Amino acid sequence: MKVYETITGGVTAAQGFKAAGVPAGIKTPGRRDVALLAADSPAAVAAVYTTNQVAAAPVKLDRVRTAAGQAQAVLINSGCANACTGEQGIRDAETSARAVAAELGIDEQLVLVCSTGVIGALLPMDRLLDGAKRAAAALSRDGGDDAAHAIMTTDTVDKQYAVKLLIDGIDVRIGGMCKGSGMIEPNMATMLGFITTDASIGSKALDMALREAVGVSFNKIVVDGDRSTNDTVMLFASGAAGNTELNPDHPQWREFVDALTQVCVELAKKMVMDGEGASKFVTVRVRGARSERDAQLAARAIAKSPLVKTSWFGLDPNWGRVIAAAGYSGAEVDDRRAQIFYGDLCAYDQGKVADAAQLAAMQNVMRERAFDVTVDLHLGTGEDMLYTCDLSHDYVTINAEYTT
Numbered sequence: 001m002k003v004y005e006t007i008t009g010g011v012t013a014a015q016g017f018k019a020a021g022v023p024a025g026i027k028t029p030g031r032r033d034v035a036l037l038a039a040d041s042p043a044a045v046a047a048v049y050t051t052n053q054v055a056a057a058p059v060k061l062d063r064v065r066t067a068a069g070q071a072q073a074v075l076i077n078s079g080c081a082n083a084c085t086g087e088q089g090i091r092d093a094e095t096s097a098r099a100v101a102a103e104l105g106i107d108e109q110l111v112l113v114c115s116t117g118v119i120g121a122l123l124p125m126d127r128l129l130d131g132a133k134r135a136a137a138a139l140s141r142d143g144g145d146d147a148a149h150a151i152m153t154t155d156t157v158d159k160q161y162a163v164k165l166l167i168d169g170i171d172v173r174i175g176g177m178c179k180g181s182g183m184i185e186p187n188m189a190t191m192l193g194f195i196t197t198d199a200s201i202g203s204k205a206l207d208m209a210l211r212e213a214v215g216v217s218f219n220k221i222v223v224d225g226d227r228s229t230n231d232t233v234m235l236f237a238s239g240a241a242g243n244t245e246l247n248p249d250h251p252q253w254r255e256f257v258d259a260l261t262q263v264c265v266e267l268a269k270k271m272v273m274d275g276e277g278a279s280k281f282v283t284v285r286v287r288g289a290r291s292e293r294d295a296q297l298a299a300r301a302i303a304k305s306p307l308v309k310t311s312w313f314g315l316d317p318n319w320g321r322v323i324a325a326a327g328y329s330g331a332e333v334d335d336r337r338a339q340i341f342y343g344d345l346c347a348y349d350q351g352k353v354a355d356a357a358q359l360a361a362m363q364n365v366m367r368e369r370a371f372d373v374t375v376d377l378h379l380g381t382g383e384d385m386l387y388t389c390d391l392s393h394d395y396v397t398i399n400a401e402y403t404t
Contacts, residue, residue, distance in 0.1 A: 010160030013175030016238030021150030024131025027079030034131030057089035069203030289382030
């Protein structure tokens, strides 16, 4: 796949969008915790949401509103998830959207809301509404960086990425921001993601493009195997670039989808790199599976296994934990045919075990910030890949003290 030129600007790299991030005191005094992203006019929108049956109030509201295919603004707060808050949570989400609509002078149905933070707490509405008012006043074409910082929770760094490409000989930009470093699991990993483009594209085609890109990016990451109540990825298209409308019949449709995928993949990788307490970025590859489904099952089991992940933290090339995870995954596995590699070094070869010198060499591979673990099952042509990380002492500390 072609690699597209990266540019600055994050979620405001595309024409037709402004953003802001302000402190509202929702969790930590003085820290930016309310963000607002707004389009100059109603934009096409597509979104994917958590697969958790326990969905937060903002998810319930946004699912209805994004189904219409148009939106103009999204208000995001960190510090409180507004999840498991009953009817009051729904009312608070609606009130927040109504307040933003009034500040921007737009239709309330075009305003979306997202929240992230502690589950089970009601939003501090006075602080949130004050933050929303100040964010609306601060909206700027240069506000993407402030917004990216405002949506962080346990993240240690902001996560932004943008590219540009030519469509019909015209510059088209795609940029985004996301947050997430814990409660990350495939099939919408706690993450929030917001992507914008100035391409001209209808909501149905936008939805097709987003689902394809998410399938190989945000749905291919694991930090801890937990799936949030608030996971959301939204894609907005302003049409400000002025290209002919994109759809699957457009000669450059594939280029647009590939560029969008690049943005999503890079944002997804940033989440894994910033996994709570993580010291290693690990790409798990499974090949030679009986089917693609088997490859997915095996890769996910390996990437989620606490025993495997702690071995990575300890620089222990414990291939036994890897093959055990593959074996209980539900995939067909024959240990007499399987191979396991750390980087390019084979730890287990169809019944033959690496010697002490080879295992020591593998430890050197694992000392790198990023490395691959590959399992070849030699049973078919199925393949899959996931991005994951190790599990450290700091992960326990962060999550043991999260609400206190």
